[in-house]
Amino acid sequence: MxxxxxxxxxxxxxxxxxxxxxxxxxxxxxxxxxxxxxxxxxxxxxxxxxxxxxxxxxxxxxxxxxxxxxxxxxxxxxxxxxxxxxxxxxxxxxxxxxxxxxxxxxxxxxxxxxxxxxxxxRPRLRMHASHGFAVEGLMQAVDSQEAPSIELRYRTAIEALASLNRGECDLAGFQVPVGEFQDPILQHYKPWLDPEKHSLIYLAQRETGFFVQPGNPRSIRTVADLGQPGVRFVNRQVGSSTRLLVSLMLRQKGIDPTRIQGFDTSEFTHLAVAAHIVGGMADVGVGVETAAWRCGLDFIPLAKERYFFAVQRDSLSSPLMRQFIDLLLGDSYQSFVGQLAGYDATGLGKVLSPREAFETAFDPLSKAA
CATH class of the missing domain: 1.10.10.10 (Winged helix-like DNA-binding domain superfamily/Winged helix DNA-binding domain)
Known part of the structure; x- marks a missing residue:
């Protein structure tokens, strides 16, 4: 049975x-x-x-x-x-x-x-990933289609990648910003990403930025505005990639996070951050555009991020992993991700090596390696 x-x-x-x-x-x-x-x-x-x-x-x-x-x-x-x-x-x-x-x-x-x-x-795949809208939709797609069962645990990116290395999951979700902050973020992931052992399954590109009240009454434009007197900020949880990205942006501007009211106030999901703003408990928060759109908030873009699932390379040929990739490539899920506000589904389901995805970041001759 x-x-x-x-x-x-x-x-x-x-x-x-x-x-x-x-x-x-x-x-x-x-x-x-x-x-x-x-x-x-x-x-x-x-x-x-x-x-x-x-x-x-x-x-x-x-x-x-x-x-x-x-x-x-x-x-x-x-x-x-x-x-x-x-x-x-x-x-x-x-x-x-x-x-x-x-x-x-x-x-x-x-x-x-x-x-x-x-x-x-029923055979299942074990997924560790941060809470997000494309991942949430993936779980709904699994429930409604003939697809491999997925056992999901919500984890930060580093926790997920560490779990993959310990053999505790089959898919580890993580995101990396496009542009100048890509390599600094990857430095935090490198201890758990081995280009000789791991492959990456591309999910989507998404917009990350600030959530503010309609009309942006506090005139928030950049991370420097978080330090304005009286501006209340709500962050993502300690260990999250979004929080790390904001910290790197503040460091680049020479801004001390302790000057920001609410920097240590945190939520575990994008929607929880948005709800914080809607409820009047903060003036600005950070997360993906979809959450702002769903809650009727204005959105100020900060960075584009690419989301991947890391897997053991030798698992790609397994029947369960092939079914999973087929699910990603299917019209239904492609359409779902494509209609999410702030998401770009181009390339969804493509399998890449870490070097293909991040070019010189995993070059053994590079100084960052």
Whole structure:
């Protein structure tokens, strides 16, 4: 018997009251999100598959429990969320995107345990990679197609490459900026990238930059602007390639990171950084353009980055790896990555050697090697 199911873990808001009873917010939050998106309750009811009467009952009960109004209605503008409801919704989104890597990692471990209970488990590839939109879409493509099962663990680039060298994963995701910061970033990866043992599977090129409020009220243009008085910054986590890139840019400008308010404030995903900005907790953050677009934020480009999967060269001929590459080359996934804001899918699925990908950076005669 083959195990055919995929485990999933979800979050749920539960507010516990002083008397020990609890108030579950999940249905209310889903309804508020639909009202925000559609602009009226009737459409939100259809989207959430609840009756109009039931929806109003949920909302009125929530307003009573929270002691705050959630909706503003008018004939001209329809139904809008109050400022309190908007903040509540964005607090929930921040929690969701913060927990996504943690839950996905726990889900992967649970999946392994479930599969081990079946004698004919489906073969799988082990992927360690940072959280991103192309990787997220890849997991969705695996679930919807006849493709090799992928066990995903979210890791920083260096952690992923180190795992590949220890034999703990089959695919290690990492990104490298195009241009002047390519070689400095590669210096951090070189201990775990061997041009004699490893090959690279190219995923895509993406735009990385700053997220700011619409209209860019703080006039953020370059990394030097992060040091302006009163500008609040939110960074990526320690060890991430994005954080390393920002640090290199600051060093080039001679700027001390300790002068930047919020430099040590960090999030684990691009969407979590964007949610930080939308929620008014920071003025500027850093990540890929897709997150800014999805959250309605303005985007200031800083660098183009190429994303690769490193693999053991001798694994390329294995049936599972060939199926994986075929999935990347397929029209469905190519189309998905191509429509992501800030992504360029040209060359997606191409297999390269480290020397082909980075030219002289892996030249044994170069000073950097």
């Amino acid at each position: 083959t195990y055919k199911f995929r485990a999933r873990l979800d979050t749920e808001w539960v507010l516990e009251k002083p008397d020990g009873s609890s108030f579950v917010l999940s249905d209310v939050l889903r309804l508020l999100a639909s009202i925000e998106s559609l602009g009226h309750i009737a459409g939100a009811c259809r989207a959430c598959n609840v009756s109009y009467r039931h929806a109003w009952g949920l909302l009125r009960h929530a307003e009573k429990e929270l002691e705050r109004p959630l909706l503003e209605t008018s004939r001209r503008q329809g139904t809008k969320l109050t400022r309190f409801a908007q903040q509540l919704l964005w607090a929930n989104r921040r929690i969701d995107v913060r927990l996504a890597p943690v839950l996905d990692g726990m889900t992967g471990a649970l999946q392994e345990e479930l599969q081990a209970l079946y004698t004919e488990s």
